[in-house]
Amino acid sequence: MQRLLLLTLSLVVVLCHEQFQVIFEWKSIDFKWPSEEVRKYALLRGDYIPMNNFITTVKFWKDKMYLTIPRWKDGVPVTLGVTSAKPVNNNETAPFLDPFPTWDMQKLGDCSAFQLVHSIEIDPKGRMWVLDTGRSTALRMENKRDCPARLVILDLEDNGKIIRTYEFPDYVARRGVTYLNDIVLDHENGGMAYITDNGLDDPGIIVYSVKNNTSWKIRHDSMKAEKEAVGFMVAKTRVINPVNVDGIALSPASESNRQIYYSPLSSFHLYSIPVSAARDNVTNIDQFVKELGRKESQTDGMAMSATGVLYFGLLADDAIVMWDTKKSSFAVGRRIISRDHVLTQWPDSFTFDEDGNFWCVTNMLQNFLNNRVNISVPNYRLIRTHLGVKSYQYYENGTAPEWPDFTASAESVRFALATLLAVLLVFVAK
Ligand SMILES: *[C@@H]1O[C@H](CO)[C@@H](O)[C@H](O)[C@H]1NC(C)=O
Ligand SMILES: *[C@@H]1O[C@H](CO)[C@@H](O)[C@H](O)[C@H]1NC(C)=O
Ligand SMILES: *[C@@H]1O[C@H](CO)[C@@H](O)[C@H](O)[C@H]1NC(C)=O
Ligand SMILES: *[C@@H]1O[C@H](CO)[C@@H](O)[C@H](O)[C@H]1NC(C)=O
Ligand SMILES: *[C@@H]1O[C@H](CO)[C@@H](O)[C@H](O)[C@H]1NC(C)=O
Ligand SMILES: *[C@@H]1O[C@H](CO)[C@@H](O)[C@H](O)[C@H]1NC(C)=O
Numbered sequence: 001m002q003r004l005l006l007l008t009l010s011l012v013v014v015l016c017h018e019q020f021q022v023i024f025e026w027k028s029i030d031f032k033w034p035s036e037e038v039r040k041y042a043l044l045r046g047d048y049i050p051m052n053n054f055i056t057t058v059k060f061w062k063d064k065m066y067l068t069i070p071r072w073k074d075g076v077p078v079t080l081g082v083t084s085a086k087p088v089n090n091n092e093t094a095p096f097l098d099p100f101p102t103w104d105m106q107k108l109g110d111c112s113a114f115q116l117v118h119s120i121e122i123d124p125k126g127r128m129w130v131l132d133t134g135r136s137t138a139l140r141m142e143n144k145r146d147c148p149a150r151l152v153i154l155d156l157e158d159n160g161k162i163i164r165t166y167e168f169p170d171y172v173a174r175r176g177v178t179y180l181n182d183i184v185l186d187h188e189n190g191g192m193a194y195i196t197d198n199g200l201d202d203p204g205i206i207v208y209s210v211k212n213n214t215s216w217k218i219r220h221d222s223m224k225a226e227k228e229a230v231g232f233m234v235a236k237t238r239v240i241n242p243v244n245v246d247g248i249a250l251s252p253a254s255e256s257n258r259q260i261y262y263s264p265l266s267s268f269h270l271y272s273i274p275v276s277a278a279r280d281n282v283t284n285i286d287q288f289v290k291e292l293g294r295k296e297s298q299t300d301g302m303a304m305s306a307t308g309v310l311y312f313g314l315l316a317d318d319a320i321v322m323w324d325t326k327k328s329s330f331a332v333g334r335r336i337i338s339r340d341h342v343l344t345q346w347p348d349s350f351t352f353d354e355d356g357n358f359w360c361v362t363n364m365l366q367n368f369l370n371n372r373v374n375i376s377v378p379n380y381r382l383i384r385t386h387l388g389v390k391s392y393q394y395y396e397n398g399t400a401p402e403w404p405d406f407t408a409s410a411e412s413v414r415f416a417l418a419t420l421l422a423v424l425l426v427f428v429a430k
Pocket of ligand 5: 377
């Protein structure tokens with residue numbers, strides 16, 4: 001109570017743009033099944049249990065939006081879905097999702113298909129980076145069949161064709177233990193990805209180099225759940241879950257000395273490390289970790305704009321905060337931009353679309369965690385406001401930096417050119 005009082009005194013809602021509006025709203029997540037019979041059969045067999053399907057992430061590309069449905073419980077037939085980015089006929093706000101890219105890619109127990117996708121990111125060239133933790137029913141800790149954790153990159157400009165599959169080695173992301181939670185992308189140094197792994201036993205930030213096709217993990221105490229922050233209340237429901245490093249954000253493309261921001265979910269602190277330290281796989285990361293300050297509550301996902309504004313949620317306050325990293329310190333620069341005790345229950349993740357809109361996924365996760373989802377009322381929402389800026393992946397003027405080309409077709413073009421050159425050289429030598 002005392003803490004809440006303090007909170008309202010120190011952080012008032014500042015309206016600096018239009019209010020968030022609900023664009024999509026689901027009571028339960030359903031899919032476009034091959035036929036009504038297949039759906040009935042899935043319900044009968046428990047392959048589809050509507051209240052066990054919840055969304056964590058949305059990302060936009062062209063006229064589509066892609067949603068992740070992590071397999072935390074049984075009965076989740078699809079872990080990566082797609083639908084129209086705009087409500088069809090302006091009124092269909094609870095669309096049925098298509099599996100992405102196919103039904104086959106959702107097959108449980110098939111290690112070449114997606115097992116548990118919690119997050120995705122899409123780069124400015126339309127490549128989707130998919131994190132697959134490799135096992136299902138994570139909440140029940142039941143080892144059915146564990147597949148290795150993978151990073152799978154698909155080309156959205158080429159019907160979702162797979163252009164790279166990378167299996168994390170066990171010493172980076174241990175099978176059956178790792179939990180790949182969130183990802184940010186960096187175009188520099190041949191392309192890099194920074195991934196939070198909040199598995200219980202070995203949390204850390206995984207670094208992946210596209211150019212060298214290698215990965216390593218940064219481990220630090222700041223990436224572990226803090227005891228004092230394990231329990232909290234959301235909408236009168238108690239949550240007690242130690243969750244390690246979770247939300248991650250990257251300072252914008254225009255910044256010369258880019259920083260990775262992160263926070264465990266069970267924490268009141270925000271931290272940063274410079275990209276240069278993460279990239280060089282330094283052994284003594286401690287000297288690079290910076291604690292930026294204390295937050296009023298726990299935070300799940302985070303997002304950074306092209307202009308260097310960081311956005312994150314305050315779970316116990318149903319609120320969304322902004323902090324302009326370029327203008328002020330964390331201690332004095334935070335502003336609550338939205339607080340709504342219904343619509344912003346558990347702001348799970350954020351994203352920007354191509355039109356300067358800023359989106360938030362709210363999913364009332366406290367109900368899911370306590371087996372209290374009521375599918376007669378709305379549970380999952382995509383709320384939106386207009387900020388007129390793009391994401392951290394773009395320059396301030398809205399253009400995208402050069403990204404290395406690593407599509408399958410680019411590889412084969414390079415190979416063809418090399419072959420041609422070799423033939424010519426032989427020809428000239430003769
Ligand atoms: C949405 O609008 C279309 C066309 O106006 C109508 O046919 C359809 O029944 C409406 N759907 C809902 C869910 O209201
Ligand atoms: C990258 O490494 C993975 C190991 O998981 C391997 O399967 C894949 O072929 C490699 N890709 C490239 C382009 O080297
Ligand atoms: C890729 O490998 C080369 C050669 O080992 C190394 O010099 C370079 O730093 C590596 N790049 C990244 C981003 O890890
Ligand atoms: C990263 O550093 C660790 C520990 O120093 C080392 O074991 C590992 O091989 C390094 N990984 C890469 C890809 O350089
Ligand atoms: C679910 O919500 C409906 C509609 O508000 C309500 O009538 C019902 O009692 C709720 N069920 C539970 C178990 O709370
Ligand atoms: C946008 O900004 C980037 C980085 O500052 C710059 O390299 C690029 O030329 C700019 N593009 C335009 C169209 O202004």
